Amino acid sequence: DAGVIQSPRHEVTEMGQEVTLRCKPISGHDYLFWYRQTMMRGLELLIYFNNNVPIDDSGMPEDRFSAKMPNASFSTLKIQPSEPRDSAVYFCASSFNPGITEAFFGQGTRLTVV
Amino acid sequence: KQEVTQIPAALSVPEGENLVLNCSFTDSAIYNLQWFRQDPGKGLTSLLLIQSSQREQTSGRLNASLDKSSGRSTLYIAASQPGDSATYLCAVRIKAAGNKLTFGGGTRVLVKP
Secondary structure, rough: EEEEEEEEEEEEEEOOOOOEEEEOOOOOEEEEEEEEOOOEEEEEEEEEEEEEEEEEEEOOOOOOOEEEEEOOOOOEEEEEOOOHEEEEEEEEEEEEEOOOOOOEEOOEEEEEOO | OEEEEOOEEEEEEEOOOOEEEEEEEOOOEEEEEEEEEEEEOOOOEEEEEEEOOOOEEEOOOOEEEEEEEOOOEEEEOOOHHHOOOOOEEEEEEEEHHHOOOOEOOOOOEEEEO
C-alpha cells in the first residue's frame, strides 16, 4: 500500500477563497482523522470518521470548516472562506483499530492563506 | 483534560551517544501510546506503539518503555547517528477521549557528527 495520500502538498490561496484538502486513507482502515499542526498549538485533532461516519468533530474550529467522507477511500476537508489564521499544515491519518493498532499519517498539506 | 508533555523541547548530542527522550501524561487511563518521528517539512512516521498492558516495545535501536501508573514513557535510541536528527513526538490515546490521539509538543533532536 502507498500509505495515506494527501493532496495538494502545498496550497497558497488568498483570504476569502475556498480551499479543499483531499485524503486517501490506507485501504482497509476504518478510521480516518484530520489533524492540524501549528507552531503555537502543535498537533490538534479536527475531526475523525469511523466507517465514513463523522464521530467527533469537536476540534473543528469554526463553521467555516467542514469535512466529508463520501466513501471508504476518500475524504475532504474544506475551508470556506479561508482566513490567514488558517495557515498551518493539515494532516490526514488512518487506522484499522485505534485501540490496538497504529495510526499512519500522510505527508500533510501546507496551507498558506495570504 | 489530558496533558502530554515532552521535556526537553530540544536536545543536541554527539554521534554515538544514546538518546533518552521523555514523555509524560496526566491521565493514566490510556489505550496506548505511540512514538512518532517527524522530519522538517514531512509527515509523521510511526516508530513504536505500546499498548497500556505492555511495559516496553523494541524495534532495532529503538526501545520505548511505559509506566502507566506514573504517567511516563521513555524512548531510548541506542548509538545515535546523524540520521536520527528529527523531531520526536509522543501521543496517547486515552479512554475518555475515544479514538483521539493527544500529542506532546515534541523534542527536537540534533545528532552532531
